[in-house]
Amino acid sequence: MERKMHNPTSSTVLTILLLGVLSQNLVVPVTCTPTSSPTPFTGTSYYWSSNPGRIKEVLGWVGTIGSAFGVGSSNNKIPSNVSLVHALSNTTSDGLGALCREGTASFLNSLVNNKFPYTTPQVRDTFVGSLVSDIAAAAQANLFKMANEGRINP
Numbered sequence: 592m593e594r595k596m597h598n599p600t601s602s603t604v605l606t607i608l609l610l611g612v613l614s615q616n617l618v619v620p621v622t623c624t625p626t627s628s629p630t631p632f633t634g635t636s637y638y639w640s641s642n643p644g645r646i647k648e649v650l651g652w653v654g655t656i657g658s659a660f661g662v663g664s665s666n667n668k669i670p671s672n673v674s675l676v677h678a679l680s681n682t683t684s685d686g687l688g689a690l691c692r693e694g695t696a697s698f699l700n701s702l703v704n705n706k707f708p709y710t711t712p713q714v715r716d717t718f719v720g721s722l723v724s725d726i727a728a729a730a731q732a733n734l735f736k737m738a739n740e741g742r743i744n745p
Contacts, residue, residue: 634700636692636695639696653674655672656675661719678694680692687722693736693739
């Protein structure tokens with residue numbers, strides 16, 4: 592009997608990676624369905640960093656990572672006084688840098704788009720929950736990026 596090999600898709604690989612991370616209780620799970628077509632609003636990190644005036648319109652102030660996510664100065668992973676604009680425009684390629692960039696965009700998107708796949712409390716909780724390691728941060732940053740690009744259904 593011939594066995595057919597399953598060719599995993601990127602969402603399958605991502606699911607496997609996240610299941611490994613979640614089995615260690617590192618990230619708060621959020622149910623979402625990847626899609627191929629973007630939603631009408633695509634507030635990517637580039638969009639928000641290129642339009643800092645929009646951040647002030649949404650929040651009434653520019654803000655910091657600490658004020659947006661409730662991350663205090665006792666957190667050694669990221670400085671709480673990093674501005675949201677700086678977090679959005681950072682080019683760091685590690686998991687924590689990607690989490691700051693994509694998590695901040697998701698935070699802003701959750702405030703302005705009621706069809707965004709994450710609520711603001713979910714963004715905050717998953718952001719803080721994934722600060723435990725660079726691997727957890729990278730996995731969550733990837734999910735945030737997919738949501739920011741409109742590739743996840745609510």
